[in-house]
Amino acid sequence: MNFGQFISYIASGTVYTVGVTLVALPSGLLIGTILALLYVYGGKTAARLMNLYSTIFRGVPPIVLLFILFFAVSKGINLSAFWAGSFSLGIVSSAYQMEIVRGALLSVSGDQLMAARAIGLSRLQAIRYVVLPQAIRLAIPPWSNEAAIIIKDSSLVYALGVPEILRRAQLIGASSQKYLLAYLSAAVIYFLLVFATSHLLSLLEKRLAIPSNP
Amino acid sequence: MEWLQLLQRFFSDFVRGAGVTLELTAVGLTLGFVLGLVLALAKIYAPRWLSAIATAYIEVFRGTPLLVQLFLIYYGLPSLGITLSQTLSAYLALGLNSAAYQAEYLRGAIQAIGPSQMMAGRSIGLSRWQTIRFIILPQALRLALPSWSNEPISLLKTTAVVFLIAVQDLMAKAKRAATITYNPIASYLAVAAVYLLMVFALNALLKWLERKTKIPGFDIDVKRV
Amino acid sequence: MPKPILTIKNLSKKYGGNVIFQDLSLTVNEGDTIVIIGPSGTGKSTLLRCLNLLTKPDGGQIWLDDQEITAKGTDEDHVRQHIGMVFQNFLLFNHLTALENVKLGLVRVKHMPEKEAETKALEELARVGLADRAGHYPGQLSGGQQQRVGIARALAMDPRVMLFDEPTSALDPELIGEVLEVMRKLALEGMTMVVVTHEMGFAREVADRIIFMEKGSIVEEGSPDALFYHPKFERTREFLWKITELYGKKEAQA
Numbered sequence: 001m002n003f004g005q006f007i008s009y010i011a012s013g014t015v016y017t018v019g020v021t022l023v024a025l026p027s028g029l030l031i032g033t034i035l036a037l038l039y040v041y042g043g044k045t046a047a048r049l050m051n052l053y054s055t056i057f058r059g060v061p062p063i064v065l066l067f068i069l070f071f072a073v074s075k076g077i078n079l080s081a082f083w084a085g086s087f088s089l090g091i092v093s094s095a096y097q098m099e100i101v102r103g104a105l106l107s108v109s110g111d112q113l114m115a116a117r118a119i120g121l122s123r124l125q126a127i128r129y130v131v132l133p134q135a136i137r138l139a140i141p142p143w144s145n146e147a148a149i150i151i152k153d154s155s156l157v158y159a160l161g162v163p164e165i166l167r168r169a170q171l172i173g174a175s176s177q178k179y180l181l182a183y184l185s186a187a188v189i190y191f192l193l194v195f196a197t198s199h200l201l202s203l204l205e206k207r208l209a210i211p212s213n214p
Numbered sequence: 215m216e217w218l219q220l221l222q223r224f225f226s227d228f229v230r231g232a233g234v235t236l237e238l239t240a241v242g243l244t245l246g247f248v249l250g251l252v253l254a255l256a257k258i259y260a261p262r263w264l265s266a267i268a269t270a271y272i273e274v275f276r277g278t279p280l281l282v283q284l285f286l287i288y289y290g291l292p293s294l295g296i297t298l299s300q301t302l303s304a305y306l307a308l309g310l311n312s313a314a315y316q317a318e319y320l321r322g323a324i325q326a327i328g329p330s331q332m333m334a335g336r337s338i339g340l341s342r343w344q345t346i347r348f349i350i351l352p353q354a355l356r357l358a359l360p361s362w363s364n365e366p367i368s369l370l371k372t373t374a375v376v377f378l379i380a381v382q383d384l385m386a387k388a389k390r391a392a393t394i395t396y397n398p399i400a401s402y403l404a405v406a407a408v409y410l411l412m413v414f415a416l417n418a419l420l421k422w423l424e425r426k427t428k429i430p431g432f433d434i435d436v437k438r439v
Numbered sequence: 440m441p442k443p444i445l446t447i448k449n450l451s452k453k454y455g456g457n458v459i460f461q462d463l464s465l466t467v468n469e470g471d472t473i474v475i476i477g478p479s480g481t482g483k484s485t486l487l488r489c490l491n492l493l494t495k496p497d498g499g500q501i502w503l504d505d506q507e508i509t510a511k512g513t514d515e516d517h518v519r520q521h522i523g524m525v526f527q528n529f530l531l532f533n534h535l536t537a538l539e540n541v542k543l544g545l546v547r548v549k550h551m552p553e554k555e556a557e558t559k560a561l562e563e564l565a566r567v568g569l570a571d572r573a574g575h576y577p578g579q580l581s582g583g584q585q586q587r588v589g590i591a592r593a594l595a596m597d598p599r600v601m602l603f604d605e606p607t608s609a610l611d612p613e614l615i616g617e618v619l620e621v622m623r624k625l626a627l628e629g630m631t632m633v634v635v636t637h638e639m640g641f642a643r644e645v646a647d648r649i650i651f652m653e654k655g656s657i658v659e660e661g662s663p664d665a666l667f668y669h670p671k672f673e674r675t676r677e678f679l680w681k682i683t684e685l686y687g688k689k690e691a692q693a
Contacts, residue, residue, distance in 0.1 A: 156375065
């Protein structure tokens with residue numbers, strides 16, 4: 001096996017890594033946003049429940065949660081390791097994303113809500129048209145951080161058998177005894193993925209920025 | 215609750231595993247702190263080329279998964295003649311990884327304190343290094359504490375992956391329990407509970423540390439993530 | 440016969456153990472410009488925020504025309520369409536342009552079709568002299584411009600009465616004039632206004648009635664001349680001349 005084949009074998013795992021990220025990140029965002037809205041606007045009981053959710057899902061190591069969710073999901077529905085692993089990662093991420101969205105919602109000053117009510121908007125309308133649009137922009141930097149974390153944590157699903165980058169590096173490293181090269185290659189690929197994503201999101205942040213004269 | 219029964223059954227096993235986990239956290243944290251501090255100082259005060267190396271280190275270790283770093287050290291280094299045991303590999307990987315994150319927390323705090331206090335220190339004749347050592351660091355370390363507190367907790371959770379190179383930590387014990395009882399869900403749930411307990415305890419310890427080391431009247435509120 | 444637009448009877452409000460105001464009664468007639476003055480922390484802003492139900496009073500009633508808006512089951516959002524409010528800190532929607540700020544209420548609350556809303560919004564902006572800034576974001580506008588957009592946003596809803604909560608207190612001195620000018624015009628056009636302010640020049644010139652509040656109760660109420668030249672209470676006189684020294688001289692120089 002030559003160098004090119006070696007590298008491309010590992011690189012072909014990128015599809016799975018990206019796939020896992022593209023399932024986990026948006027599902028985490030969807031769940032996280034709904035929970036965050038409940039946390040901030042849902043009243044005392046909801047807030048306490050959300051706090052509990054946050055404490056538990058952020059207090060347990062992701063890999064433990066991944067295993068629990070994976071086995072629990074596999075028991076009920078017949079999902080492939082890829083989907084079960086990705087959704088499980090998404091649920092883990094939802095707790096962190098909930099905190100990010102919550103932070104952003106709280107940062108948009110309560111005065112904005114008041115001004116919105118003053119022109120007759122209902123609470124729901126005020127949140128939808130005034131608070132959320134501003135909160136989204138505030139959430140992008142920490143969210144970009146979370147995206148990088150998910151790309152890195154996707155390596156955990158190798159333990160579930162998903163043929164992503166790390167798993168391939170492990171397989172080809174073992175068969176060729178070229179462990180150093182295998183894992184270095186994997187490291188480079190991950191680095192490029194994280195780097196590219198951070199840059200893209202940084203561009204997005206600039207695109208969405210509200211114009212102002214400093 | 216099956217997991218509760220499982221917890222009782224494997225109690226001493228889990229306790230031993232938790233002990234290893236805490237050990238891993240402590241070693242990783244300490245190593246990470248020393249190296250992290252060096253990196254932070256290098257990034258701020260060192261000549262261009264050195265600070266660039268520090269930046270590169272931080273970018274690489276924060277831009278790649280810990281698992282890859284761990285495997286590189288345990289499986290990859292032997293081909294360079296460096297063979298480390300599982301535990302040593304884990305210590306090294308955790309320490310090098312944590313250093314990159316701690317460097318950022320420390321750097322932020324030093325830069326917040328830095329410029330004005332540096333001026334004040336130099337103005338009474340202290341050298342650069344003396345000012346850093348006696349004036350800036352004591353304040354910066356306290357300032358960094360609230361946001362830095364995220365790192366010990368994060369590290370505690372991160373140690374869970376080292377069972378994949380057969381280090382006998384809490385996760386390894388969970389896997390063993392799962393193999394014996396054929397009940398993976400209950401096993402990992404039980405262990406999740408233990409991790410939660412450890413995180414609570416660590417959190418309380420850190421909050422106590424914050425209170426103990428507070429400088430009276432110096433109240434910069436850095437939010438805990 | 441003057442027609443009352445806002446009738447307030449025995450209004451009270453507490454925060455925790457503190458009584459902000461108690462048993463406050465006031466009538467605002469159509470076309471009136473009422474100016475409320477008094478020391479800081481007197482409850483003037485709280486009173487204003489009770490009038491459009493942003494703050495719930497603890498006791499008493501408020502009527503808007505013939506409707507008791509403090510009654511149980513009132514649709515507050517609907518009421519707020521008819522009462523306009525201008526805030527001390529402008530509180531423009533930061534993520535929207537000036538035009539979009541003014542349009543939002545028309546489209547989402549009054550359910551006006553896009554084109555119509557856009558035309559009306561531009562008209563209101565022109566009314567406050569900012570038609571050429573329609574595409575600017577709040578971050579790109581000066582304080583005075585932001586406040587004028589705030590006024591346009593409130594006016595666009597065609598309110599029965601406009602409430603102003605210290606509209607110029609957060610402005611740099613040279614920007615106060617442009618906002619007071621807009622308010623002066625509004626008053627002359629016959630808009631019913633309740634204004635909390637420290638601007639004595641404005642009060643003397645434009646108010647139909649001035650109300651002096653202290654520690655949560657109305658000390659004195661009357662025409663500008665009455666209050667300034669024949670105040671019934673010593674406290675009124677003290678406060679007015681102290682404030683006039685701070686603000687009035689500046690106006691005399693302008």
